[in-house]
Each structure stands twice: as structure tokens, then as C-alpha cells.
Amino acid sequence: MPQTVTIEIRRYRPEEEAEPTWQRYEVPFWREWMVLDALNYIKDHVDGTLSFRWSCRMGVCGSCGMMVNGNPALTCATYLETLVPGPVQVEPLRGFPVIRDLVCDLTDFITKLQRVQPWIVRETEGTPAQGEYRQTPDELAAYRPYAMCINCLLCYAACPIYELEPGFLGPAVIALAQRYNLDSRDQGREARMDVLSEHDGIWACTLVGECSTVCPKHVDPAGAIQRYKLDAAVAWVKALVLPRSGR
Amino acid sequence: MNPAYRRHHPKWYRARMPIFWWFRKAAYFRFIARELTSVFVAYSSVLLLVQLRAVAAGPEALARFTAWLHLRPVVALHVVVLLALLFHTVTWLHLAPRAIVIRLGRRRVPDVAVLLGHYGAWLAASGLVVWLLRL
């Protein structure tokens, strides 16, 4: 087992440099360490100017997603041991503007997420006195896999289409829209369809499939998009054959 | 990236996507290879059309077409075409369960069953063609 491991970090300090540069650090190697532990060691003991986001350290908060050796990963869930002998390269998530070092701006995702109304939409809201909207275990199972998303945006960093087409809603937004579409308590399908069926919605996706591969929560956004395309196409045929039936 | 951001945040760094981005990762290259099988699908349709014309023109025309099929470079090309078509079929069938969700009563039919159903359909279609052409 090596005593130390080299971490190469893509640094960007806008007040000093116009382009990001690589910086090398030597950190002790411990079998129990995740990549995030190495970053925290650097921040605490080697170079306090290094900037990155993290919070829960247990794969739930979704804030420590970075490119590790070129692949999007949660740094709190990636063992250093699987990457030795290094050097281990850490970069900010691809596809987003870099504010500083490993910190990206995610406003684009948040704005797009709001457009698909990721909450339960009702035509008329019941009052608390009328009780909760009830659901069977089977109805829960219909959308549950999509509800696992933690907004870590690894799927965006894996998606070349998002990088190529800035308007594309992207994997997680569509998967989360589908999470509410498939919820038996929801009535917002039509409103979401208007956003999703734009060119920048489902149709921009060419099913590279990497979003589902990198998802740490096994959400399968690529599958969600394909299901949505099929639904939209069937609705389109129905509207063509039976123009009077509304939608 | 939203161009409006650049105005408000000129110092944020934006990486440019290289033209040959599909060399960056094996998965991206596989993706482009899968998409390019469509060229071989189109070639096959056109070749089928050429053969149908030869069939309609009579046995001599078909014999000329068959003789062309036996030329070495043509054989090599068609081996590549066949491999590309097989790649198309396998990738296509494996993507099918992602789009098609079948429910039997309250249970969702597992993806493996949907996939096997598609392979069964492929086998049946191939068998049908072989039987119809009495090979």
C-alpha cells in the first residue's frame, strides 16, 4: 500500500488567472478515505485557498459531485483505494460555469427545474380537514425510483447534449417531472407536457445513456425520457386520429 | 450555457466543448458508432431496392447483380454492413425495455422479460424470412 497519493486539482482563481490550471498535492493515503477526505485534508493542512462544496459526507445531500479522473462522481462515495496508484484528477462538474476551483454555478438547473413544476399539482386543492391524498403501495412504486434523485447533477456532467445545447432541460429535470407525472395524486401532467414537449425538452435527447450510468441513486433519467417520448408520440397519434377528443 | 450569464458574470470560466467530443470517453464513442449504424441501415434499404429492380428485370439482371455481390471488395463491404446491422439490432433491442413499460394487472413486467420478448421477435422475424425464401 502506498504511503501517499498524488491529487491533481483543476484550480481556477479568477482574480489571478484567465484559464484553469492543474495543481498537484501529496496527501497521506488511508484505505478508509474517500476522495472528499483527501480534499478536506488539503483544505485543512496544505492549502486553505482551495474551494469546493460538500455537506453530508454520506451520499444524500448531493453537493460534492465533481469529475474524478474524468468521470462524474460523488467525492464522498468514491474510495481513494479504487484510484491508486494515482495521480487522482479532480475537476469541477462539466457543463456548468466554474465560479472558483471546484465550485460551479447551478442556477441554470434550478431555473429549469422550476419550469416543470416539481411538486404535486391539483386542479382544486383540498383542505386539511378533508384529509391527505391517499396512495396504495403499487401507486407509490410507480414513481418511487424517480423520487430518489438528490439533485447532485452528475447526470448533467455526463450528458454531452446538455453541454452542446444550453437550452436542453437535461436528465434530472425530466426525470423529476416524470416523478410527479407518474404520481397518482398529481394532476399537472398537461402543464408539464407543454414544457417537456418543446424541442429543448425530451426531443433534444439522443439517448447517449450516460446519465443513467453515472447516477448514484439509480434513477435512470434516460429511461424516463424514453418513456416520455413514447407517451408524447402516442398522445400525438391520438390527437391526429381523434381530433375532437381533446387531449 | 445561458448567454445572459456571461454578461453578469464575465469572470466565470466556461469550458468549450471540443468538436471531437465523442473521443473523450468510450461510452460517447459507442454512442456515435450506434448512431452511425443508421448509415448502414440506409445503405441496406437502397441495396434492397437495387436488388428488387434486378429481380423485376428478370433472371439475367439478377445474375449480374449476384456476380457483383461476389466481387472481393463488395463482399468485404457487406461483411462490415452486416456487423453494423447486428450492432444496430442489439443496441436497439436493449434500449426497448427503457421506453416500454408493460403492466400486467398491478405488476410491472420486468425489463428482462421485455428484452427476451424482443429477442424472441427477432428470432421469429429471421426465421420467417429464411422460411419464405425457402433456404
Added chain:
Amino acid sequence: MTGRRLREPGLWLLFSAGGTLAALFLPVLAAVLWVAPALGWLAAPAHDVLAAAARSVAGRLFLTGLIVLALFHWAHRFRYTLYDGLQLYHLNQLIAVLTYGVATVLSVAAGVVVWR
């Protein structure tokens, strides 16, 4: 946007139907008609068998469907490959006209050859 919304599902359906038919039928056709006879693995199908299959109504319907849909499958997929793969966003309209245009012209040719 509304125009797009009308077109995309239809084009995607043609693409999907063509992809499915191509996946199911083209490998066996390529193997049996072109590769296996040339490599000496199988005898080429006889002319009268091919002519009978190509002249029956079912055969004609099948061949038209297969060829036309496979062409539109190519058009749709190739259009996006050019568009994203080579980042030709400024040529979007031209690429669409060319790919779907070629597919349409070849489809008409297919109709003529198959139904003549």
C-alpha cells in the same frame, strides 16, 4: 415552437418504427441475400422465389414499409448525429431539409420499384 411540437413526435415515431423494423429484419436479409451466398455458406435464393415474394401483395406492403421507414430512421438519426456530433447548429435547417429530403425522394423511388 408550435410547429416543432407538431413535427417532432411524428418524426420520432417514423424513426422508432424504422429502427424496430430494421433491427428485426435487416440483419437476416443482409446475411441471406448478400453475405452468405457471396461467402459460399448458402445458395443464393432462386429468382422465382424472390420474384414471387416481391410480387405478392403482402410482400409489396412489407417491402415498402421496411424500406421507407428504414430510410426515415436513417434521416432522423443521421440528422441528430451531424447536428450534435459535429456541432453544426447553424446548419440545422439545411441538414433537416437534406436528410428528410433524401429519405422522401428515395421513398418515392421505393414506391415506384416495389409497386410497378
